[in-house]
Amino acid sequence: MIGKNILKKLVVLTLAFALVIPVNLRLVAAxxxxxxxxxxxxxxxxxxxxxxxxxxxxxxxxxxxxxxxxxxxxxxxxxxxxxxxxxxxxxxxxxxxxxxxxxxxxxxxxxxxxxxxxxxxxxxxxxxxxxxxxxxxxxxxxxxxxxxxxxxxxxxxxxxxxxxxxxxxxxxxxxxxxxxxxxxxxxxxxxxxxxxxxxxxxxxxxxxxxxxxxxxxxxxxxxxxxxxxxxxxxxxxxxxxxxxxxxxxxxxxxxxxxxxxxxxxxxxxxxxxxxxxxxxxxxxxxxxxxxxxxxxxxxxxxxxxxITLVEKGQAVKGNKTVKVIKGKEKEVNVVAKDSLTLAVKRGEGKNYKAQIKLSGKNIDEDGNIIAPIKKNTKVGEIIVKSSNKDDLGFITTRNEKTFDLVVDKDVEKANWFVLTFRAIGSFFGNLWGSIVDGISGLFK
Structure with missing residues (x-):
């Protein structure tokens, strides 16, 4: 019995070392x-x-x-x-x-x-x-x-x-x-x-x-x-x-x-x-x-x-335009103020993606840009993230890096006449939509 107990203890210790040592080695290597x-x-x-x-x-x-x-x-x-x-x-x-x-x-x-x-x-x-x-x-x-x-x-x-x-x-x-x-x-x-x-x-x-x-x-x-x-x-x-x-x-x-x-x-x-x-x-x-x-x-x-994720003046893929409230134009392009370039291990560029986050005084609570607004005004950030678990992050932030997101042209505020008719059009559009929905409901 004594021999078996010793053997069990040795097995447990061996397994423990097998689990611990690779982790420590990995940390040292990193x-x-x-x-x-x-x-x-x-x-x-x-x-x-x-x-x-x-x-x-x-x-x-x-x-x-x-x-x-x-x-x-x-x-x-x-x-x-x-x-x-x-x-x-x-x-x-x-x-x-x-x-x-x-x-x-x-x-x-x-x-x-x-x-x-x-x-x-x-x-x-x-x-x-x-x-x-x-x-x-x-x-x-x-x-x-x-x-x-x-x-x-x-x-x-x-x-x-x-x-x-x-x-x-x-x-x-x-x-x-x-x-x-x-x-x-x-x-x-x-x-x-x-x-x-x-x-x-x-x-x-x-x-x-x-x-x-x-x-x-x-x-x-x-x-x-x-x-x-x-x-x-x-x-x-x-x-x-x-x-x-x-x-x-x-x-x-x-x-x-x-x-x-x-x-x-x-x-x-x-x-x-x-x-x-x-x-x-x-x-x-x-x-x-x-x-x-x-x-x-x-x-x-x-x-x-x-690698360059986004060139200066270019939009992040899938995020080209943003809706404008009270502007002469109803939407505007949002682009990178500067090129998004960073050094990555060769062949690992695919692990890095860019996405946008709208923020600031020129953005309303629904994520729309408020007119008037000047070209190159900052309207948020482009965030660079990595899917690589061993990524060491950035000197400025631990897990992500932000670059300025700006509008690519001036958007003037629409005058009261245009805004009034837009409001009327929106009202009747919504009213018509309600009528159509109501009639459709009768035949369900």
Whole structure:
């Protein structure tokens, strides 16, 4: 009897392992099919935000100087909104000066009270990760680094970057700011974000301000060339053309490293009109963050293709027109504002479908468009959905992606005369229909 009981227990344990192990293996495979040697990583289609690969992408981790992507976003945003200009002169404060003189950090030395253009400081920050220059820009845009950090956190919330904590403009650990870290933060604080959050920030930076690539793609430049204290700047992104780990199509975005963050890199590369964004966090060496990035990019370019579900100005199949209320015309075409393109695994395009959802102030409760309405007015969304159970979703939303649905022409409101006769016609039409239904009922 003892032998039989032991045998039964062994059978039960064997069955349990048989059921559990394949599930765990499947999860591991889905998590890291590439064997990426980093604490966290993600690969995203820059056009649609489609997630193509992720590893530990939701865990908040130190981001080091990848922080400067948010600083760059806010600087470019301020230029676009007319708050500052690229040729505006910035006077260097004592704080920015002291940090810029620290040769143990990435820097271009700045003169105390010296004047530099916004463009010069921005290039130093974006190309050479210059910390003093970044602080000078933060003080210009925010009035102080403390205020700028608040702008960073506000923007992170607006962009829905997830669990984020910005405590300074540079990505340094606060203890490296020589006791001048922003008020309300501690010396041990540093900036925290998940790989998914960083990728989402890069996604918005590239799509809102694509000119960021004009600077991030510069391999080498001289700061203050021809001036009293010129500085040779070599981009820390060694995957750019002509540098150590040159990678075809690579033109951005930002490196970062601290003792706690390890070696990090947000990269972007484009080939034949297809652009990807990759994030590697916590790699174990300066070089490995680039080799792991190449692994991610190779995976994207080799295994995925760009498909177009709906062309710009075209209707979603089966949803060409929508009824118009009180318009000179009784219906109008609804079309895609922009082309719906996304990267999918080769041969899996059939798993992705588009459908429309009418919404907004121009739509009544019955789903009709209310006249008058102007061409290209948004009247809802085109939703992209996947039937693939292993689909990783989008960087902006988990399971679906929306694109703007618009009307393809102006529809003016009909005058009172036309509306009156339509109402009369509708009344008699309904009356006649009732009579016919009544008579038909007599003969049933």
């Amino acid at each position: 998590e890291d099919v590439l064997g990426v040697k980093a604490d966290a990583a993600i690969l995203v289609d820059s056009n649609s935000g489609k997630i193509l690969f992720e590893k530990n992408s939701n865990t908040p981790l130190p981001i080091a100087s990848m922080t400067k992507m948010m600083s760059e976003y806010l600087v470019i945003d301020a230029v676009h909104n007319g708050k500052i200009s690229w040729d505006q002169k910035v006077t260097v404060s004592e704080y920015a000066h002291k940090i810029s003189q620290n040769t143990g950090l990435s820097n271009v030395p700045l003169e105390l009270g010296g004047k530099y253009t916004v463009k010069e400081l921005y290039e130093a920050a974006a190309i050479y990760s210059a910390n003093g220059a970044t602080i000078a820009l933060a003080e210009l845009v925010g009035g102080s680094e403390k205020n700028f950090v608040q702008l960073m956190n506000d923007k992170a919330k607006k962009l829905k970057l997830g669990e984020v904590k910005f405590v300074n403009a540079t990505g340094l650990v606060n203890k490296d700011l020589q006791g001048m870290h922003p008020e309300g933060t501690s010396p041990s604080d540093e900036n925290i974000m998940s790989a998914k959050g960083v990728a989402k920030l890069a996604y918005y930076l590239l799509n809102d301000y694509p000119e960021v690539l004009e600077t991030s793609s510069i391999p080498k430049k001289i700061f203050q060339e021809g001036q009293k204290y010129p500085v040779k700047m070599e981009n820390w992104n060694w995957m750019l053309p002509g540098l150590v780990f040159e990678y075809q199509g690579m033109d951005g975005l930002k490196t970062g490293s601290t003792d706690s963050a390890g070696f990090c890199f947000t990269g972007t590369a484009e080939r034949d009109g297809q652009r990807y964004i990759s994030v590697v966090m916590g790699a174990d060496s300066y070089n490995s963050r680039f080799s792991e990035t190449a692994k991610l990019m190779d995976y994207g370019f080799s295994n995925f293709e760009k």
